[in-house]
Amino acid sequence: MIHYPRVSLLILSWLLVQSSATAAEPLQRIRVSPDGSGFVRGDNDQPIVIWGVNYDHDSDGRLLDEYWTDDWQTVVDDFAEIRSLGANCVRVHLQFGLFMDQPDLPNVRSLDRLERLVRLAEQAGLYLDITGLACYHKQHVPAWYDKLDEQRRWDAQAVFWEAVAQRCQGSPAVFCYDLMNEPVLPGKVPTDDWLLGELGGKFFVQRIATHLHGRTRQQIAGAWIKQMTDAIRKHDKEHLLTVGVIPWVHVFGAGEPLFHSAAVAEPLDFVAVHFYPKAGEVDKAIEALKAYDVGKPLIIEEMFPMKCSVDELAQFVDQSSDFADGWISFYWGKTADQLRSDEPASIASAITASWLDRFKQLAPQP
Template sequence: MILRTTLSLIYSPLLVVLLFLTGATWAADMQAVRVAPNEKGFILFPSGDRYTPWGHNYASVDILQRLAKDHDRVEREFAEMKAAGTTVARIHPEMPQIMIAPGKVNPQALDQLKKLLQIAEKSGIHLKITGLACYKIEDRLAWYDSLDEQDRWNTQAFFWETIARTCAESPAVFAYDLVNEPAAVGKSTDGWYMGRMGDVEFCQRLSLDPGSRTADEVFREWTKRMVAAIRKHDQTHLITMGMLPFPGAYTAAAEQLDFVSPHLYPKSGKIDNEIKLLQKFDWGKPIVIGETFPLSCSADEVRNFLLKSREFSHGWIGHWPDESPAELAELKKTGKATIQNAIWLSWVDLFQEIGPQMIVETSK
């Protein structure tokens, strides 16, 4: 049974205040992240201390808008995540918020991104910055989707140059996550996007006209292009890609990444199968599970998966709820929690319970 922590105490307003009173110390002490010399995990630079990415996807479809509308909320939620033991937050600044025309960015959006870096530095939470997000269908950029492949790639490279130029000096950046769950190729009738859930689509195709190129060649060419765009302005922060649970599709892309980041949601009764799938991403580079959650299994089964995955994985990122853990705990206490509320709370409880086991030094 999951250990139930007294969330109303852990997430009290007093603790949030205390966290930010000590925030200046965190900012001063925050170190950059590097791949460990043995390529089995990560270290902080310059201390050489071990660093374990242990955290959440945060505000997946509205981070810059949320920050612009309610800066205090984002600060508070970073404090709550820190109190829960979070070391990394995966964020998804939407491309339509940043790009306003070919080769032109929205300066207000970049200001918000800089503020987010400051919040991360203050909280002591590193950021895994996912790029090229065009999740909200209603916000799509018609001019961008009308571009041919090479112009689209040029725009994507410009996006990454802009992000890298903005973020290069911040120790809060853990990694640049090139794109969420891409497919290499598709047909022109398929369109650029896939992976629809309601009014959002989370995945993209890189080419609708591959010609004689194989999927591996498209991935290799595109990844090289994006990595070069980042390295023009940032030579040190790590680069990865959010991967669907199909390891064979991403071997070519992984050649140029600092670590690999599969997204794995274990299914009930099939935890060992998910561990075997995870093992297939072991290409001699660190592995960070970029998305996981009790979506198709119980919290107990996710616990089992996470603990077993330590043999192969060096970091884990779940999902942070939009409601505060204190609110979820109160809903449960009053009997008003929905099944969805209960699942979110079970994740937060589990995250806190096993955090010490996930971030301790192991024999890997």
């Protein structure tokens, strides 16, 4: 595989984003490069590396689609703050229950708000990684949704993606659609619980099936990905598609990617994987990450110094730059200065502030 020189790409991508943020030179749609080794945009196939943040909730734990109606100015201000960090991409997470009133009936008001968010991204010079089907807050998961059998649940999810793609298909600010955050496949023991992975009152992990019913896990993953991507492609044949996954190769120390394997991931345009290196084990994380370098562009779609130091996470970014095409961290509505002035002071605020400072330093300067 031929790789672009990553350091040069980062510098070039920053300059491109700086210029595209002006009204005279709008954002241009991102595509996979002709040789499949990275991302490009514009008529001249200008290389670009993704450098962004997850903008999933604010400092009070509210999810974006819970406050973007009443506190729109907060979103506007946050996008400006994210831009000032040197980011060119924002990953947003849409809750299924706030976008679907019934299995076949999308919520028009939420779709209108999403369309407004896309226009804001265009104005701010920021690309959007639109991650869907979230069930992070159980209070927003409709009772009817959990009562659906697997196929009817998938059908409702497909309606969600059709509606989102129909609204977003014309905008160059959409970098990609991420089908679901960290989908999980059933094991040998059946379960009736669709959600797992509770963290701070949020359920970031979701099963796409609860029973094998004689199928392999690969067959389930492939069928689900095909139905979701087919739904999107009915209305949007251009924007990129992916699934952000837990790096099980890193967790178990062996194996191969499933959702991004050749047998499953043909409809997906690039690999998105979530890495939180452990202290003293950056090299181990890099080796695991290499398993996801499967011939498509590769993005670390989540990273944060949750289990390692700020310096070690910066080291992880540096060492992965030989084969990664983007990095997306987190921004939770407070700048580094605001976090340092929090009362009472907390270790979490101090770590986040320190990382935001480093994140900005790591971003290429104009």
